[in-house]
Amino acid sequence: MSAQRIADVFTRAYLGVFFLYLFLPLIVMGVATFNSSRFPTVTPWQETTLKWFSALAADNQMWDALWTSFAVGLGVILVAVPIGVAAALFLSDLQTRAKPFIYGVMVSPLLTPGVIIGISTLIFWRPYGITGGYLLMVLAQSSFIAAYVMLMVMARMQRFDRTLEEAALDLGATHLQTFRRVTLPYLRPSMLAACLIAFLQSFENYNTTIFVRGIDTTLTVYIASKVRTGVTPAVNALGLILISVTILAAIVYEIRRRRELAATAAAAARARADEKAEIAAAVPATA
Amino acid sequence: MSVLLQRYGWALTSIIVGLTVLWVVVLVVLPQITMIDYSLRPNLPLPQRDGPNDVLTWANYTTLAGNEIHRTIFVKTIWASALVTFLTFLVCYPIAYHLAQVATGPRAALLVLLLIIPFWINEILRTFAWWIILAYSGPLNIALMALGFIDEPIRYLSGNSGVIIGMVYAYILFMVFPLYNAMESLDRNQIEAARDLGAPVWRIHWRIIAPHAKPGIATGCIMTFMLAAGSYAVPALLGSPGSRWFTEIIYNWFFEGGNWNQGAAYAFILLILCIVFIFAMMRVFRVGLGDIAK
Amino acid sequence: MSKKTMDRSSLKTQRAARTFTRRTLLQTAAATGAIAAAGPFVINSKALSSSGEVKVFAWAGYFSDTMMADFEKKTGIKGTRVEFGSNEEQMNTVKANQGKGFDLIMPTIDRVPQYVEEGLLQPLDDSKVNFDNVIGGNLSGSDGGGGKVGGKRYVAPTDWGTEALTYNMEKAPLTYGTASYGDMWNPDYAGKVTCRGHSGLVGIGLYLQDAGKLPHTMREAFADEKKMVANYDIILAFATKAKPSIAQFWSNENEAQGAFRTNGVVIGQTWDSTGARLWDEGLPIRYVAPKEGALAWIEGFGMLSGAENIEEANAFINWYYTPEVGAMYASETKINSTVKGADALLPEFNKKFFAAAYPGDALDKLWSWPIQDAWFISKRNEYAEKFLAA
Numbered sequence: 001m002s003a004q005r006i007a008d009v010f011t012r013a014y015l016g017v018f019f020l021y022l023f024l025p026l027i028v029m030g031v032a033t034f035n036s037s038r039f040p041t042v043t044p045w046q047e048t049t050l051k052w053f054s055a056l057a058a059d060n061q062m063w064d065a066l067w068t069s070f071a072v073g074l075g076v077i078l079v080a081v082p083i084g085v086a087a088a089l090f091l092s093d094l095q096t097r098a099k100p101f102i103y104g105v106m107v108s109p110l111l112t113p114g115v116i117i118g119i120s121t122l123i124f125w126r127p128y129g130i131t132g133g134y135l136l137m138v139l140a141q142s143s144f145i146a147a148y149v150m151l152m153v154m155a156r157m158q159r160f161d162r163t164l165e166e167a168a169l170d171l172g173a174t175h176l177q178t179f180r181r182v183t184l185p186y187l188r189p190s191m192l193a194a195c196l197i198a199f200l201q202s203f204e205n206y207n208t209t210i211f212v213r214g215i216d217t218t219l220t221v222y223i224a225s226k227v228r229t230g231v232t233p234a235v236n237a238l239g240l241i242l243i244s245v246t247i248l249a250a251i252v253y254e255i256r257r258r259r260e261l262a263a264t265a266a267a268a269a270r271a272r273a274d275e276k277a278e279i280a281a282a283v284p285a286t287a
Numbered sequence: 288m289s290v291l292l293q294r295y296g297w298a299l300t301s302i303i304v305g306l307t308v309l310w311v312v313v314l315v316v317l318p319q320i321t322m323i324d325y326s327l328r329p330n331l332p333l334p335q336r337d338g339p340n341d342v343l344t345w346a347n348y349t350t351l352a353g354n355e356i357h358r359t360i361f362v363k364t365i366w367a368s369a370l371v372t373f374l375t376f377l378v379c380y381p382i383a384y385h386l387a388q389v390a391t392g393p394r395a396a397l398l399v400l401l402l403i404i405p406f407w408i409n410e411i412l413r414t415f416a417w418w419i420i421l422a423y424s425g426p427l428n429i430a431l432m433a434l435g436f437i438d439e440p441i442r443y444l445s446g447n448s449g450v451i452i453g454m455v456y457a458y459i460l461f462m463v464f465p466l467y468n469a470m471e472s473l474d475r476n477q478i479e480a481a482r483d484l485g486a487p488v489w490r491i492h493w494r495i496i497a498p499h500a501k502p503g504i505a506t507g508c509i510m511t512f513m514l515a516a517g518s519y520a521v522p523a524l525l526g527s528p529g530s531r532w533f534t535e536i537i538y539n540w541f542f543e544g545g546n547w548n549q550g551a552a553y554a555f556i557l558l559i560l561c562i563v564f565i566f567a568m569m570r571v572f573r574v575g576l577g578d579i580a581k
Numbered sequence: 582m583s584k585k586t587m588d589r590s591s592l593k594t595q596r597a598a599r600t601f602t603r604r605t606l607l608q609t610a611a612a613t614g615a616i617a618a619a620g621p622f623v624i625n626s627k628a629l630s631s632s633g634e635v636k637v638f639a640w641a642g643y644f645s646d647t648m649m650a651d652f653e654k655k656t657g658i659k660g661t662r663v664e665f666g667s668n669e670e671q672m673n674t675v676k677a678n679q680g681k682g683f684d685l686i687m688p689t690i691d692r693v694p695q696y697v698e699e700g701l702l703q704p705l706d707d708s709k710v711n712f713d714n715v716i717g718g719n720l721s722g723s724d725g726g727g728g729k730v731g732g733k734r735y736v737a738p739t740d741w742g743t744e745a746l747t748y749n750m751e752k753a754p755l756t757y758g759t760a761s762y763g764d765m766w767n768p769d770y771a772g773k774v775t776c777r778g779h780s781g782l783v784g785i786g787l788y789l790q791d792a793g794k795l796p797h798t799m800r801e802a803f804a805d806e807k808k809m810v811a812n813y814d815i816i817l818a819f820a821t822k823a824k825p826s827i828a829q830f831w832s833n834e835n836e837a838q839g840a841f842r843t844n845g846v847v848i849g850q851t852w853d854s855t856g857a858r859l860w861d862e863g864l865p866i867r868y869v870a871p872k873e874g875a876l877a878w879i880e881g882f883g884m885l886s887g888a889e890n891i892e893e894a895n896a897f898i899n900w901y902y903t904p905e906v907g908a909m910y911a912s913e914t915k916i917n918s919t920v921k922g923a924d925a926l927l928p929e930f931n932k933k934f935f936a937a938a939y940p941g942d943a944l945d946k947l948w949s950w951p952i953q954d955a956w957f958i959s960k961r962n963e964y965a966e967k968f969l970a971a
Contacts, residue, residue: 007488011389014381021456022405025416028426029408032419038862039842041419042426046862060646061664086306093290102311104562109315110513111558113537115673116551120318122677131682143314148461151506155465158502159472165294175296189471193464196403200460204409207519210670211677215636215663220409225641225666227835229914230858231415239408246407250400254393332698332955333679356970423828423845440845442772444829528830528969536966542669543779544962545676545695545955 026243033236040233052233056241059234065222066238068134069203072218075138076145076202077195083142084149084194085187091150092157107151109144114207117144122211132214140212141202148201149194156190326551347552357536361557364533365564367447368515371454375462375511376504378455383466383503384496388475406460414524417453418444421525449525450532457521458514462507469503470496505574509565516561533557634659635893638674638683640880641666643914651909652900658893667833668692675701681887684894690727690736690879691950697730698955702883704733709895712737714902719919723879727952736881737898742916743947744780745875745938747837747856749847750865757940761871762788765848766823774826775840775849778965780876781830784850785823786816787873787948803951806960813964821971830969834858841866857915857934868938874948875939879919 032040036047056062087106094102109117121140122132130136164186168178184191206220213221223235291300327343335341351357382402386395405413420427421443428440443449473496481491497504522532537557540550637644641664652660665671668689675686680701688696696702712720719738723729728736746764748755753770762784765774776784786799795815797808828846831837837855840846842864853875856868882898884891900906907920912928917935924932953961 004482004488011381011385015385018378018382019401022402022459024420025413025456026405026408028420029412029416037842038858039838040415041422041839041843043419043422043424043429043843083306083310086303087310089295089303090291090307093294095290100566104566105311105316107509107513108319108558108562110510111517111561112319113517113519113534113554113557115538115541116322116554117318119541119547119673119677120322121314123321124318126679132678139314143310143318146310146314148510151510152465152468155503155506156468156472159469162294169294175294175299179295179299190468193468197460197464200403200406204406204411206411210665211674213663214682215661217663220411222664223409223411225664227833228640228666229642229854230835230838231412235412239412242407243404246400246404250397254397257393330955333700334698356966360970418839419843422839422843424843442828444844523832524836528971531969539962539966542667542673543965544959545669545672546959547676 026239029236030240030243033233033240035233038230038232040231040236052237055232055234056237061217062219062222062234062238065217065219068216069219072134072137072141072209073199073202075134076141077198079138080142080145080198081149081191081195083146084198085153085191087146087150088153088157089183092154107147110147112144114144114205115211118208118211121208132212133216134214136212136214137209137216137218140208141205144208145198145201148197149191152194152197153187153190156187160186322551323555325548326555328548330546330548347549348556350549351553351556357533357553360531360536361533361560364516364557365560367450367530367532368512369568371451371458371515372508372512374451375455375458376508379459379462379466379507383463383470383500384492386463387467387470388473388478388496402460402463410457410520411524413457414453414521417449417456418524421449421452444525445527445529447526447530449527450522450530453521453525454515454518457518458511461510461514465503465507465510466500467503469500469506473499501574505569505572508568512565513561516557633657633890633893634661635685635890635897636661636663636683637894637897638663638665638671638686640664640687640914643687643910645909645913648906648909648913651906652897656893656896656900658896660897672696675885679887680885683885684888684890685882685897686885687739687880688736688883689950690723690738690881691953693727693735693883694730694952695955696883697735701886702735703886703888704735705737705884705898706895707734709892710737711899711902714921715919716921719879722949723881723919726879726949728879728881736883737902738879738881738919739901740881740910740914740916740918741877741879743853743870743875743877743938744777744784744850745853745856745868745870747841747849747851747859747866747868749841750867753847755848755867755869757869757943758872760869761791762850762873763792764871765850766826768826770848771826773828773845773847775829775831775837775844775846775851776827777832777850778830778969779961781850782813782816782820782961782964782968783876784871784873785820786812787871789816789819791873799948800951803953803957806956809957809960813960817964817967817971820968824968824971853934853938854915856938857931860934861915861930868934870939870943870946872946874946875943877947877949879949881919 028042029040031042033052034048034050035042035045036049036051037044091099091103091106096102117140121136121143125131125136125139160183164182165178168182169175173181204220205218206224209218209221210224217225219238223231226232226235291303295303326347327345328341329344329346331338331340351361382398386398390398408416419425422428423440423442423444427443428437431437432440477495478491481495486494517534518532519534519538522530522535526532526535533553534557537550537553540546540553544550635658637660639662643664644662649660649662652658663683665674671686671688672692672695675683675696676699686702693702715738719741722741723736723738724734728734728738746755746760746762753764753773755764764770765776765784783799786795786802789795790799796811797805799812802809802812829836829840829844831840831849831851834852834855837849837851838858840849841855841859851868853868856866859866860868882894882901884894888894901910902920904920904922904926907918907923908926911918911923912931915931915934918924
């Protein structure tokens with residue numbers, strides 16, 4: 001019992017340290033937004049200011065780049081997640097001696113430096129009239145992001161009780177029904193996580209994107225190009241806004257969830273009360 | 288293929304196979320062949336391509352054998368990536384366990400959210416924030432000096448420590464999610480039972496949770512290792528000349544040297560050796576491919 | 582499937598097939614270039630159909646939104662600017678696109694022969710570009726430094742800048758005349774120095790050359806591989822011994838600024854813009870040319886071989902070659918415009934900085950980067966790598 005308590009205390013302490021580690025850079029970045037120094041730092045502190053937010057508001061290039069990044073990220077989810085799931089299903093059922101080789105080929109994009117994926121994709125598609133731009137960014141990024149998706153889905157697949165699918169089929173479900181009602185729901189958590197990873201990977205990709213971007217610019221490419229003249233805290237301001245929006249969305253979601261919970265609880269209580277009243281009304285009648 | 292057909296019917300099977308083949312052939316293999324072709328040719332200006340000097344050669348591959356600096360960096364990259372993987376695992380295991388088995392519904396959702404938030408900020412900025420923290424006259428040194436722990440600022444950025452701190456940080460999500468996915472499917476009753484039977488905490492983890500999470504551990508470690516070995520931004524920013532990464536050499540061939548042929552050869556060597564390394568590790572830890580891909 | 586049949590066929594056919602595709606590609610590219618360079622009527626029809634736009638691949642931060650709007654207002658042509666962050670990114674992007682996708686790029690002139698050798702640039706039409714508005718010395722400097730290849734002019738110079746000594750005036754004061762690249766290796770500053778790998782070696786080389794410790798001049802070393810090796814072996818030996826002095830290497834403006842602002846650096850060899858920005862913000866940082874001469878580079882517009890909007894591109898260059906635009910550009914970037922009359926319109930700070938950076942005979946002593954051939958770059962990288970790994 002006391003060992004359990006020690007473990008609890010330890011867990012709490014560990015969670016604290018872990019999240020401090022996780023948020024330390026964000027705190028530094030966030031605070032630097034309010035330092036007037038043109039270089040995003042907290043030391044030396046020059047003057048407290050809000051000017052970097054107006055600098056951000058005026059930076060049209062940054063906003064354009066942000067929308068491009070969102071669009072590419074969504075495209076990558078649409079392409080890479082179905083591919084990754086398909087590849088995971090494919091590999092899970094593959095029974096051949098060549099399996100390690102095929103697996104090796106499938107994970108190879110993760111080990112290939114981004115610059116090579118970018119250049120080789122560009123060179124490969126050029127003869128077909130597809131040059132740098134939105135489509136190629138999505139394709140090039142998906143080529144390696146699909147491998148992440150595959151790995152994540154496969155890890156979940158491994159714990160899947162495949163007799164469930166067989167049972168469904170035996171009970172007369174069609175293949176499509178089985179897939180929709182049994183397989184997909186089981187894979188759902190890993191697919192959601194994969195969507196998230198795919199989006200974030202796309203959002204921050206640089207090495208591949210610079211070669212296939214054509215005349216489009218994503219946020220990361222834009223920020224990276226700033227090293228020529230020096231990154232300014234306007235970039236931090238954007239980061240701070242993205243974080244705040246995420247937290248705000250989470251809070252709104254939580255409030256709504258609680259309200260719904262309360263509403264259903266109230267409804268349930270009312271229903272119970274009605275039921276009681278009905279019973280109460282019914283009882284004397286029968287009595 | 289017959290297993291697939293049996294399980295999913297011909298319509299779904301053709302979609303599954305179609306998507307997979309499309310990906311592997313069109314998006315992965317064919318473009319890569321262009322690069323392998325590059326790696327087997329000398330670096331010539333455009334007008335000289337296809338001329339008498341444009342012959343197949345192993346020269347780009349033998350360069351590595353002849354360059355001691357590159358060999359040393361190569362070996363260092365492998366073991367340092369393995370170290371990063373191990374540390375990331377240690378850092379993430381308790382979190383993944385907590386998420387999967389201890390925290391309940393909304394609390395778990397909140398923790399996941401907290402985990403994701405830092406990754407909204409792109410890698411360049413996050414790494415840059417670490418650079419500021421660890422800089423010579425940065426906040427960490429100032430805080431430590433104010434608290435009287437040190438008298439002289441420390442140069443964190445001149446060894447390997449900066450790179451390792453930055454990399455573990457960068458790859459947390461890639462370790463936590465696979466671990467969480469695998470642990471989440473463990474029946475909580477098994478843990479309760481072991482606890483009731485008087486098993487100490489470490490043994491529960493060693494004998495029940497870890498074996499169950501083995502595929503997740505393997506996946507997380509493989510992803511982290513590959514990401515670490517292929518990392519560029521972190522060593523470029525937080526590393527010093529003494530802690531250079533093999534990817535920096537590859538990029539150097541591409542960018543500074545303008546020699547794509549040599550760069551492609553180096554990248555191919557890194558790819559092959561890392562895959563060999565991964566399979567070797569799987570053998571050592573007795574994780575079969577079957578554990579990851581059943 | 583066709584891939585498979587090809588694999589089975591004999592090696593000879595295979596090679597012939599590959600040669601065919603590669604050569605055809607090449608010829609198509611060459612033909613496109615030729616058409617583009619040839620009759621104006623071809624281009625005019627193209628220009629009409631493309632409704633007047635120009636795509637410029639430019640350094641990040643060189644052309645602001647305001648400037649692009651100014652261009653559109655004055656010429657009626659829509660300008661699209663895509664930015665890059667380093668010379669290497671520029672070179673590789675252009676190479677990967679085989680000279681297409683943009684109309685104008687902005688290489689540093691010492692790299693231009695490399696672009697021309699790769700067939701990525703086309704010569705400029707002297708009758709269409711207003712070269713009269715360029716400062717004479719800058720134009721001849723550009724032509725002699727790589728901008729002219731085989732008698733044809735490939736570059737319209739836009740700006741020039743230097744790499745010299747940035748120092749903290751309180752902790753490492755320097756004065757023009759005595760200041761030298763050698764000052765960086767003063768034991769007082771041990772552990773507080775920053776430089777770039779490859780250009781740091783050139784700085785050491787110039788210092789050793791003036792001290793009479795090199796068998797050849799540095800300029801000769803850029804032209805002859807044997808002389809280069811002889812010089813660089815000595816330079817590397819010096820650099821290896823001096824390396825513990827270095828706190829941090831930089832590879833872009835951001836890192837160079839960071840070195841001085843937060844990483845405890847007091848002296849270093851950096852770009853002029855680094856020194857200017859730090860001073861402009863009130864930090865005790867100054868920038869001065871050493872007695873061996875500041876390393877000078879020139880950048881300019883180059884027309885890609887696959888440019889589709891040549892008329893509009895010329896219009897862009899000519900728009901830049903007006904004093905107001907040149908001045909806007911210089912005040913934004915903190916580097917020096919090549920446009921006549923732009924200096925008179927500069928903000929006060931730019932003038933003050935210029936005077937402090939290049940006093941006395943500093944401008945006569947500028948050491949402009951010699952043309953760097955492919956062999957030099959790969960050899961130079963080898964030495965830079967040994968320096969970093971030492």
